[in-house]
Amino acid sequence: MVGSKLNAADHFGTFKARWGINRMNYTVDPGLYALGSPTSESDVYVTANYKLSFDKLKSALPGINAWILVLNTNGINVWCAAGKRTFGTAELVRKIIKSRLAQVVSHRKLIIPQLGAPGIAAHEVKKQTGFRVIYGPIRATDLPAFIESDYHSTPPMRKKDFPLTERLVLIPMELIPALKHMAMILPVIFVLSGFFGPGSFLENAVANSFFAIIMLIGGMAAGTIITPAALPWLPGKAFSFKAMAAGLITSVVIFALFLMFSANTLQTGSVLSMFLLASGLSSFLGMNFTGASTYTSLSGVRKEMKLAVPLQISAVFCGIVLWIGSLYMINT
């Protein structure tokens, strides 16, 4: 038996999962749960065994007595698991049989989140188990309104949008892997810079790499933070293009700040190379946000990649050549 109220540990667990800490082990055991004290007349809600999904469902049903049937999706949320069909007809039928649901409840209906539909064939479930699938609203928070309107979703309840808050919570998922890569690349740039110039190794390294490092961090931030946050306002439709634009804007801002506040003179080659690298990097990182977004199609992603990936590779290649070239120029 479970209650609908979330405690501090649940909220802390959510926070950790968003930052990628132990995300893949954030699960609940599959099977049938009693929310409150349900009877044989009570509704049956189906969800995935990702604890975030389970928590959202039960906290959306305060004071309601119901059954919750948790499918084994290996700790993946409903929508992603439905795409893989682990949240699917076969698993649902298995769990209905295993939990003896037909004996537990007297009615024959299941409420399944609409985003589970890519994995579930409602007519197949009916044929195999006798249970009728009712697709509930996309957001668990709409469940009380859904119940009130006699188990019907209004069109807004059926539409998946991608609001700012939702985009923001997805940022760490893109940012953390990118930071790990940066932690490897930036020291290389620093050390390489030390070999060129009139001063000591350390003086050279600082003087030559400072602009480059700031520009690359800017490019990374543009692709992983600015692109998700400013998605609707960036130009274009392709994520690689939106992110390239974010990278260019960031580069211009950083360059302008350097012109205003830095005593060091910047070489044209170095500036150009960093514009190429930062916007290429941003474009690539932002393109990967398609996987987290809620409206990109596979055909569309393939189409944008056909053009974007060769351009990204060229930009990065030219950027590296130009930057190393500009280092050599210092010595001559």
Add this chain to the structure above:
Amino acid sequence: MNNLMYLKDVTTLKLDPEKCIGCGMCVEVCPHEVFAINSRKAEIINRDACMECGACRMNCPADAIRVDAGVGCAAAVINTALGIQTNSCCCVIESPDSPPDFPKDCGETSQKTGCC
């Protein structure tokens, strides 16, 4: 948030009006209001909003809908192109006809690609 529309003229979605029985399941499951029922038949009213999730095809009892379902995820496309075997959970490209079961060690790669 109407300006969040993806590329035009790319979706593989097809509806066969001959087979359609007008049950409205596609309208009910589509997360982007691609379908509407008009004179007892389903109709595609917003084709470019389709994200090829496959929900409509899966739930069409008359088998009137065709779509190459998949997840629009660049990391998955890269992994597939490079021949990297991923068990990542949603970042995987597969046909709707592939078996419903998958290896149990799903997880590690999806954490890297960040798609789940």
